[in-house]
Amino acid sequence: MIDALTGVLRLRPGQARPRSVENRRPDLAEALVRGKPAGDVPGMLGSLFSLCGHAHRLCARMALDAAAGKTSPGMPGAERSLQCETLCEHVRRIGLDWPAALALPASRDAIAASALKSLRACPALRGADAPLPDTRRWLERQLLAMPAQDWLERWNREPGWWAEWSAAGSGWLQRLVREARPAADWPVAAAEPLHAHAGAVSLRQLARSLSEDAGFTRRPRWQDDCAETGSWTRLNDAARALPATPWQRLGARLAELVRLTLPDAPGHGGGWLSFGAQPIAAGEGLAWVEMARGLLVHYACLDGVVAGYRVLAPTEWNFHAEGAVARALEGLAPTRDLEAQHRIAALMAAYDPCVRFEVELQALEQENVHA
Template sequence: MTSLDTLAGVVRLRPGQARPGSVLNNRPDWAGTLARGKLAAEVPGLLASLYSLCGHAHRLCSQMALRAAEQGAVDADAGAARALQLETLCEHARRIGLDWPGALSPAAAKDAALSLRCCPVLRSREADSRDTRLWLQRHLLGMPAADWLRCWEARPDWWADWSATGHGWLPALVRSARSAADWPVAAAEPLHVHAGTVSLRQLAACLRENPGYTRQPRWHDDCAETGSWTRLHDAARPMPTTPWQRLGARVAELVRLSQPDEPGRSGSGWLAFGALQIAPCEGLAWVEMARGLLVHHACLDGDGRVAAYRVLAPTEWNFHAEGAVAAALEGLRPAHGAFAQRRIAALMAAYDPCVRFEVETQALQEEGAHA
């Protein structure tokens, strides 16, 4: 284990092992330790640096949680919505262009890298959104982004049809990945705790009263999952049943975020975020970010310094020792190790932990030897 792993943590996967032994998530809980005693103004930048992979979402969530603790009401901010839209769009583009080829189809790596170099919004957040949509059409989708989104919304079989017939490196990658990625993974409950103030207050109580809650969270005594397929504005859509369908939801969100603003459907009107004062000097904030729902909980003392601070990230929901990924790994009984590794790669590309992961391959090697 490297020094970086010691600081950031590693998710360890043990395919074939019974839960809770199939996923070991040892991410340290640095937020509370580092934020305690700090002035409120110091904390957002500190946490953005600590969680640099998703730094913008953490900064926004921290700012809102602390503002709610200090002032109460937190008004909706059009500038924050726009920044969240663009940063999430960029994160999806990077993960699809950088991570997916390595995990799912190395043959696509060169074309994917060339596409990313042409992405207008990755070069400048001030890029014209029309240029970004044109980039999507030419480099990823092979058709106008608005048409792609309408088909996704209207036709349950669109992801399969597009990937089977589309031209370009991304449809080809999705086609080649389907044999390993299109396998049933039972979904946990979608995490919609931010749907109302009652549930948000209940979550704040869980965070305040249970010291280990941020490491192994449960909601209503059950596991939950979160991602681009569990958005509050998309709650009526059926949960995906395979990693392959979850990959489709990531592409669909990238397309949504490129579109003109429409509340509850696209652009800066798609991702939900907000904050709530739970009690004087106690605030809770939530942000739908690329990997799922992020929550920050802040308690201040009488001098405006942090008395307690908690961060509840998507990785802790999705890589819970009893959660959906753990169940999928528990039931993985492949005929040989190589195909199992491909299935695990697809599973991790879909759920996307924010830290490095390792696969303990002894069980797969033993099964392969006896196949």
């Protein structure tokens, strides 16, 4: 029942694209909000996409305001709120998902217990009004084992810092990253970084695709190609080369968490994440938010009530049937051995879908039947 509402990703290692990834996530947004008053939509979509509800509510409000012709929607505190919510989402994924996906079987329970203990002490998870310096001190003590600013400077300056840091410490996260490296540090062919929100012209092109093609949200393409999005494709970091491996993408996730705990300044803090909105035509608006998993886009069309609505989430870019994850799975052997399972788990932790996934090994099962 839950899968019917949220969808599930089917992964088929060793099979050629587009069979290697099948995204069965239903497109429920427009059916839910069509004909509804605009004021009801942000709450409805925040509940529907509860895992990233704050980003969806913000994006919906901006898209609807833009469709109503409000070129400068007034949202006091939106930047700080987005910073805090994204920070918390990174903390939850690192502390809850990474131990299960990345730790070796012999140490999984111990690492998961240590991670959960750390999460319980995180000030940001206790409430949005937690002072940022308190969360930064927690991060330095519980995860980094050093000052956050120093960690980020070395990440930015030294290509080998992720490996050096993880190899040097005894904390649960450093141990986890070390254990994950053999399974996660293998090359993947990156798709183009998704920067469709870089200018007014590209935003209008994206809005046109969303308005004219109802299937675009399930199989999106940008400039006639697949794209990927994540904490490594931010507009404020566009000059940085894309990570070459899933392991380096995991590092980019931690680096963004560090950035978001630092005081506002160029390159980190509340101004790190891009968000905004643009009127497209009379009654049409587009909004975008850089959230934890990547770029979120909402398109709204108003005619008294909601006449059309599209939601394009990071999962549809990253788990496109012809995209980077599909290509990586294509090159993996369809086997049940622990090493192969660990590789797939690390790949999924790096790209972080917002729905459950299952690994299907039909080819392997057929071989066993005929043997």
